[in-house]
Amino acid sequence: MKKNISYSILALSALMLIASCKTKAPEIEGYKLMWHDEFDGKKLNSSYWNREVRPAGWTNHELQAYTEEDENIYVEDGKLVLRALQFPLKSGSFYYTSGKVQTSNKVHFTYGKVVARAKAPKGKGLWPAIWMMPSEDKFGNWPVSGEIDIMEVLGNETNKTYGTIHYGSPHAQKQGTYITPEGTPDFSDDFHTYEVEWEPGIFRWYIDGNLFYVENNWFAKSRAGESFDYPAPFNEDFFIQLNLAVGGDWPGKPGPDTDFENAKFEIDYVRVYQKEHYDTNVTKPTAKVPEPDENGNYIHNSFFSYDEPLNDGKDWTFLTASAGEGKATIANGLLKVETVNAGTVAHSIQVVHPGINMKKGTKYRIQFDAKAEEARKIRVAITAPEVNWTRYFPDTETDIGTDWKTYTYEFTMNYDDDPFGRLEYNMGKLGSTSTVYFKNVTVTELK
Numbered sequence: 373m374k375k376n377i378s379y380s381i382l383a384l385s386a387l388m389l390i391a392s393c394k395t396k397a398p399e400i401e402g403y404k405l406m407w408h409d410e411f412d413g414k415k416l417n418s419s420y421w422n423r424e425v426r427p428a429g430w431t432n433h434e435l436q437a438y439t440e441e442d443e444n445i446y447v448e449d450g451k452l453v454l455r456a457l458q459f460p461l462k463s464g465s466f467y468y469t470s471g472k473v474q475t476s477n478k479v480h481f482t483y484g485k486v487v488a489r490a491k492a493p494k495g496k497g498l499w500p501a502i503w504m505m506p507s508e509d510k511f512g513n514w515p516v517s518g519e520i521d522i523m524e525v526l527g528n529e530t531n532k533t534y535g536t537i538h539y540g541s542p543h544a545q546k547q548g549t550y551i552t553p554e555g556t557p558d559f560s561d562d563f564h565t566y567e568v569e570w571e572p573g574i575f576r577w578y579i580d581g582n583l584f585y586v587e588n589n590w591f592a593k594s595r596a597g598e599s600f601d602y603p604a605p606f607n608e609d610f611f612i613q614l615n616l617a618v619g620g621d622w623p624g625k626p627g628p629d630t631d632f633e634n635a636k637f638e639i640d641y642v643r644v645y646q647k648e649h650y651d652t653n654v655t656k657p658t659a660k661v662p663e664p665d666e667n668g669n670y671i672h673n674s675f676f677s678y679d680e681p682l683n684d685g686k687d688w689t690f691l692t693a694s695a696g697e698g699k700a701t702i703a704n705g706l707l708k709v710e711t712v713n714a715g716t717v718a719h720s721i722q723v724v725h726p727g728i729n730m731k732k733g734t735k736y737r738i739q740f741d742a743k744a745e746e747a748r749k750i751r752v753a754i755t756a757p758e759v760n761w762t763r764y765f766p767d768t769e770t771d772i773g774t775d776w777k778t779y780t781y782e783f784t785m786n787y788d789d790d791p792f793g794r795l796e797y798n799m800g801k802l803g804s805t806s807t808v809y810f811k812n813v814t815v816t817e818l819k
Contacts, residue, residue, distance in 0.1 A: 403645035435619035445471035472615035489640035494560035497626030498527030500637040518605035530560035535577030543760035548585020573654030602656035696720025720800030728793035748804035
């Protein structure tokens with residue numbers, strides 16, 4: 373089966389398509405160029421793009437109002453510019469406007485390679501994105517009918533980008549990240565090429581031609597409990613969206629140093645390629661379900677008896693976010709977590725262990741020994757990274773003293789089965805940067 377771009381694009385002859393862009397898009401072996409916009413005209417091509425108008429707070433508690441004004445959306449020097457503006461209010465707060473464009477009812481397609489070259493703005497609270505939404509909510513309202521995020525960058529962390537799919541009920545997601553190598557331009561320093569290959573049963577994300585994430589496992593389930601055959605919901609037409617958000621649940625509010633003179637998301641081009649044929653006869657992969665050891669324990673390296681990489685996403689992993697700075701090391705039977713900057717949220721400094729098989733109705737015990745160089749608080753949780761960060765064991769604030777102490781928590785898992793539960797120790801913005809030590813960590817399934 374092969375689905376092509378539809379509606380207005382199908383009505384264009386090959387000559388008109390070539391003539392619409394002065395810049396010729398390159399060919400890619402194994403693909404046919406189906407549509408592209410090089411933004412080499414004097415204004416946004418309204419045959420391709422809609423200017424979306426939305427009020428502030430419309431979604432994700434974002435602060436900007438999306439307008440159709442040329443000060444927020446314009447073409448300049450062969451690039452589309454989406455610009456965020458800040459206006460002071462008498463109350464002392466600010467009002468924000470920005471730009472969002474999308475191809476709904478004009479350019480939509482099923483399967484293909486989407487390639488975009490763009491430069492993100494720098495500054496806390498700025499949130500540019502290149503993403504796709506379904507042309508019809510065939511399986512149900514968001515997120516049931518899916519969302520494909522090709523690029524998202526947070527303005528306070530411009531060395532990192534995210535590739536994500538959202539789907540299901542309850543809301544689930546799969547996400548990969550890419551961090552620019554030290555000493556190279558980050559996503560606000562220069563233009564980078566963002567790419568997703570969307571094929572039946574698989575997604576691949578690339579940065580500057582470098583593959584950084586592959587995903588082939590998801591589901592489609594409505595709020596009424598109806599299930600749809602894989603690879604739904606990602607087997608229907610989607611359209612493209614480009615926007616620059618301000619604030620919201622993820623990036624937080626702009627800071628006093630956020631430079632709105634340069635709050636510009638610049639897009640050099642967007643190109644869509646398709647193969648001549650896609651084999652839609654695909655089956656859902658069988659997820660490998662973690663198994664506990666003979667004692668019912670799901671934690672690997674519970675006693676920190678060997679060193680292991682803490683940045684590979686396997687077993688013990690150290691993470692920072694939202695201005696958090698620190699490091700973690702394993703030595704002498706201990707996990708040591710040092711904090712340089714506690715960041716702006718509790719999970720700014722975080723040690724996690726994935727692979728906890730959460731089964732509905734099953735009782736679990738979390739147990740560990742810990743101490744700190746100075747008395748402080750941490751938060752303990754078991755979360756669902758792939759089910760909208762549901763808290764199977766809720767964030768529990770724990771007082772850690774300067775002497776070793778054993779901490780024990782028992783709980784019953786009351787949600788649907790999830791083999792991808794994750795133990796978390798959060799040590800970010802909790803009033804201290806004191807170093808914390810852990811040993812003898814277990815998460816045990818109780819019979």
